[in-house]
Amino acid sequence: MNDARSSLARRSFLIATGATALAFTAACGTGTTTPDAKNAAAGTPKQGGRLRAAFAGGGASETLDPHAANLFVDAARAKALFDKLADFGADLAAVPRLAEKWEPNEALDTWRITLRKAAFHDGKPVTAEDILYSYRRIADPKGTFRAKASLEPIDLDASRAIDASTVEFKLKRPYAEFPNILAAFGAYIVPKDASAFDKPIGSGPFSFVSFKPGSSLVVKRNDAYWEGAPHLDELEFVVASEESARVSALLGGQVEYAHELDPATARTHEGKGKIDIVRLPGSAMQGFVMKTDRPPFNDPRVRQAFFLIADRKELVDGALSGAGEVGNDLFGKGYEYYPAGLPQRTQDLDKARALLKEAGAEGLKVTLDTAPAATGFVEAAGIFKEQAAKAGITVEVKVGNKDTYWKDILSSGTFASYRSGAMPIESHISQRLLTGSTTNATKWQQKDFDDLYQQAQSTRDATQRGALYERMQRRLYDEGGFLIWGFADWIIATAPKVHGVSKQAPANTLDWARFDKIWLA
């Protein structure tokens, strides 16, 4: 096995070098072809080849246990090897995957899932028992898997397998958005009784070949995949935590796909023909959290003043090098149930000053906690400090420890940098904005808001539910604790011969890192 691997590695090195040479001539010949047009052109997918994809990784501690997924690279690997019952479309609405369909009862507290015909890599069919086993493993009271919080609404003791391809989930309360759980990050389906994942068996489009933690995972095409076999023969995930290394590897032909680039790097190489830059919009919400339960932000007028201080365009241009779009203090721009009709908020320093005066908060001093925990955090903090100074507010930027940042700001401090990956608006609300939410960083705890949420979850009709979501979001827009100034693009780069990369899917949704749909020309 070792020999096979190394000879494969040598071969792909040669192929990659040859391809780079070709790419140069191709770029010279076509000249005006933009990367976008080229990728969008519906060419016939070509079979075969091996693609190497570089991700930022988790180091030598990486595991292939799909339920332990925490990082993007974990999610991408798990997606290649495993399936979920559902996944998120580009608008973050749940799309059926292993579940062929789902039907709720009248009260929305019992859901019947019908499975499609699918098989694990060892040939065994995916059955209702596998589903229940996987969910029970995630939800184990002693366990610590990430999706456990998402699965909380399910009463797994009362849930059962009706037959081999039907599962009935009993819920603890009505939950209209139940399919979001099926698509939750890390809610992968593993074979019944699986507990070791050294050589994982899943039902995904690729099957396991070899794994070196912190370095490389090789998988090969699963010809029996229920959705049709992938185009690639083989796929290798390699790990390079330095962004510059991922770009060099791509430019040097050592990999064909590089995940997560800096906006500045992307701009340097965009349109030069050597590599294609793919920007996935709406992937990362960027903002600040104001703790609404303590001074100075327990006064809604101060929060409103802060909303009016932010020059969003300047923040996007400065902290994200322009790679993104401005936010409107609400999560999930472009997603299902997002109230696009609300007016775009802009900087209004006079009004901000008036509000601060009214609240008796003139000459306010605030500490802004930040850390290099995400792209643009420290830069954005610096820019906001300047903007706030214009309204007479002194912002003291405190740069903290990036490894413990999220815990540090959850309950301490008053004002902090924040970001979030893509998730449905409903999940954002339930995880962060209800009185009992586990990661309520704004300390937004409002009884009537909780009630609106519960009411939405007991509402069958999607239009009526949408109206309830709009009411909740209007409330947050007026006086919430999230100052959301932008949505960063997620930037991916590929070799020009790579086709079929989705340009719409926010990071973490179904079509992101979907290597079974990618082919090499």
Next chain:
Amino acid sequence: MARVTPHLPWIGRRLLLGLGQTAAVVLFIFALTEALPGDAAVALAGDQPDPARIARIREAMGLDRPAAERLMDWVGGLLQGDLGTSLVSGRPVTGYLTAGLGPTLLLAAATLTLLIPLSLGLGVLAARREGGRLDRTVSALTLAAHAVPEFAIGVLLATLFGLWLGWLPPTAVGADPFTEPAVLILPAVVLLSRPVCTISRLVRAGMIDAMASPYVAQARRYGVSGARVTWAHALPNAFAPATQQLARTCDWLLSGVIVVEALFVIPGLGTVLIEAVAARDLPVVQGMAVVFGAVTVAVNLAADLAARRFAPRSEVAA
């Protein structure tokens, strides 16, 4: 040649001292890691810092036990040759070490293989033409090269030879250095760039001193040829101070090459250590501390032995 007689008590003292040093390093690292903000549970929870979940992770990892108890457990295991298991992955720490050691040793060996002849050659060359154009050029070049940080040299070389000229792989992403040694050339050159400057300057200074010394003059009077005087008589004396620097370079190569490993994506010990610290994966950090401590002690012991052998009268050994 030189007599290697009553060194044993001295070696014994050095070994004991080394053991003590290693133990101190381990305790020190344990205390430092404990003092870091947050623990493995917090680091693992990442951007989902649900307090209940952190508490559960902490319990599952045994982090809720007192620090002294965890340290005792670990030392107990260590005495039986057990380095423990990673908090994050549950895999044995020895696995981490062996995985990281291979690439790092390979890189260090490649660097040293080039470093020793190169810096000796340069130093001797410069010393023989003391004050001449060659000497001045070598001095200027080594000073200039020494002033550039590894990161900058690395980026420059990777861009030039990896991307513009396309002669060498710009990174070691996904490659196995044992089957594709080409990926090690650029990192080795980067690693070489600074030690070659310091060591060649030390050799040059030592050579100039030695060449001016009475015993060299005596050897010349006896009619010993110039080359023989240089290589067999002067160089060993000049090399004694350089061996100490070489030992320091060895330590540095094993534990201090983090920048180069990160830049070229070599999954070596430096990378493993950085990631373990970021994850607050205490057993892995401690295991590496033991290994680094032991290696440092062994390498310095070897250097002292070598220095004594090259120049028995200079009494360089501690």
